[in-house]
Amino acid sequence: MGHQAEANARVPLPIRNGVSPSYLWITETLAGGMLRFLNARFPDIAGPSWLDRMARGEVVDAQGTPLAPDSHVRSGMRIWYYRELIDETPIPFKEQILFQDEHLLVVDKPHFLPMIPTGRFLHETLLVRLKHKLALPHLTPIHRLDRETAGVVIFSHNLDTRGRYQSMFQKRVVRKVYEALASPIPERECPFTYRSRMVDGDKFFVMKEEEGEPNSETLVEQIERRGDLVRYRLHPHTGRKHQLRLHMASLGAPILNDAFYPVALPCKGDDFSAPLQLLARTISFEDPLTGQERSFTSERELAWPDQSA
Structure with a gap:
């Protein structure tokens, strides 16, 4: 499929909704x-x-000239268009803005909401919602959360300073704290640090562990226990895809409602009844522009299930 427009390129079509x-x-x-x-x-x-798109003038060349059904197709052309989805499923959960200045936008993301347009999600993504709501044409996330994960995520909307903030994540100087609900971890006493070597799994959307030099590290702490569940505080010291989900599953305590680990379950489609109980609680860092210590905290709470039955 076509790529999203680069913010610093000459774009012949405006942002639409x-x-x-x-x-x-x-x-x-x-x-x-x-x-x-x-x-x-x-x-x-x-x-x-x-x-229909051509009739509306929404398929154009690099100069913004509308293209017709019989327009020539030449090597080296770049054509622009809007991605469209039919019958996109509404996601009935709202994001919350935690902070905004001339450089950053910090948002409390709900479960089930994808970060950016992909696959069957377009308007029902955090990036498109925020662009539409706030009219910030250069908005882009400087790190990601899984669709299934809720919590704090940071966006840049200033081209001049974006690289400074992106470099924090590349240099791993950002401190992230997550919370999760899961079973007690067998034969382990918290706190402890878990390390493993993570690689791409047999299915493109999951990861797995293998023997070898560890490339992922998580500090695991226990906050409280209620019946057969524990609320954990997780500190990822590396940022591998699905790191916390795979680590907890490997420890014998998969995160509650995880449909990927330890076994990838059939897709539940638009079933919103059982959100993954993983929350990006806090992000902290030293601001690269001011040197000021900054910290942002999610106002969401994990949902303890009723264990009285």
């Missing part, structure tokens, strides 16, 4: 016209959809 235009480079000259090319390039999109 929070959605930035996407673009596609054409790498070969083809006969048959633009409509034929688009139908072949995007077989899952019905032909009438491209006709």
